Structures are given as structure tokens and as C-alpha cells.
Amino acid sequence: MAVDKLDDNKNPAHSGDPINGEEPSRRDFIHLLAGATAAVGAAGVVWPMISQMNPDASVLALSSVEVDLADIPVGAAIKVIWQKKPVFIRRRTEAEISEAENTRLADVQDTDARNENLDGAQAEDVNRRFKAEWMIVVGVCTHLGCIPLGTDDGDTRGDFNGWFCPCHGSHYDISGRIRKGPAPENLLVPPYEFLTDTRIKIG
Ligand code: FES
Helix, strand or coil: CCCCCCCHHHCHHHHCCCCCCCHHHHHHHHHHHHHHHHHHHHHCCEEECCCCCCCCHHHHCCCCEEEECCCCCCCCEEEEEECCEEEEEEECCHHHHHHHHCCCHHHCCCCECCECCCCCCECCHHHCCCCCCEEEEECCCCCCCCCCECCCCCCCCCCCEEEEECCCCEEEECCCCEEECCCCCCCCECCEEEEECCEEEEC
């Protein structure tokens, strides 16, 4: 199965606009959401969870998503949409896992794990994921809310091989930790769980 990709030209980060900025970037983000939904829907990897018990199904439709990870190649990443935000899912190589695990706390700018599943933990790589192979983070820069580059083929991944926010130059590492630039916090690890070895539920 082909890995889902979004159109770079519709990524607000490419225009340098914050996600909640002026009208053009809002329009771009709507395009992004529509593109992401269509892309993952067509590929059959995301199923919105809708409760029939709740009268407002449209709200619950965004409250959690299930993602099938099985067809994501090692070294590749995808974006999915969860609660109107992009979530990056990267299947890390052995070298990338080693790089992440060998980074010392003294070398990261934010020592909080920022992991919704692990309150109060420090930012070692082991506290940022459930399985070493899978790094899952909310794709919203913690500076002013742009969508960092680094998920699509050909994207620059910044100085630390993870994600790069071109809006003001924030560099995140392969664990999604801020390493350089104005962003104050690591990329957030959303609440998620593994339903099987290769299937997760976010939210
Ligand atoms: S919004 Fe990402 S560096 Fe400013």
C-alpha cells in the first residue's frame, strides 16, 4: 500500500504562516485537512471512531482515530489528522533509534517528555514512545503553531534529523525534541495506545 502524502504546496509551514494566522493560512490548513482526510481515507489506514450513543457524532468523529501502521516502510513517515491537528508517525530505522536513545538530557532544550501518556517524565527517548520503532508526535510547532517539515519525501529534516519548522527556524530531533531555535517545548506526544502490534488508536 502506498504511504499517504500530503501536497507540499498546501502545507502552511511551506508558506511560513502560522496554523492560526491570517486568512490565507487558514484556507491552506483547511486544504491540508481535506487533503489528509482524503489521502488516508482512500488508503484505508484511518477509521474515525464514531459513537452511536452520542448525539453529536461529528465531534466524536474527531476525538480518536485508529491507524494501521503495517504498510509504513522503515524510515518513512506519514501524517494523519487527529482532533483537527496533524500527527506525524515515523517508523524509525535502527540508526535513528540509536541516535535518539544516545542523546543526553543535557543536550536537549526542554527536559520534559511532553508525553500525554506519561505525566512528569523526563525527555529521554524511552519516555517519548511506547515502541522504539514508532515515534508519534503532534505536528504543530510549539513556538507559534506552524506545521514542521520532515515527514514528506524530500523534506528537510533540520539539523537534528527529525523535523524542521521554517517559520522561525526550530529544529526537532528524531525523538521530536526541540534542539535548536525558538520553540519552547518538545513536540507533544498525543495520547495513544497500541491495539495490536501494528495498529494504534490516537485519542
Ligand atoms: S512557529 Fe515554528 S519556529 Fe516559529
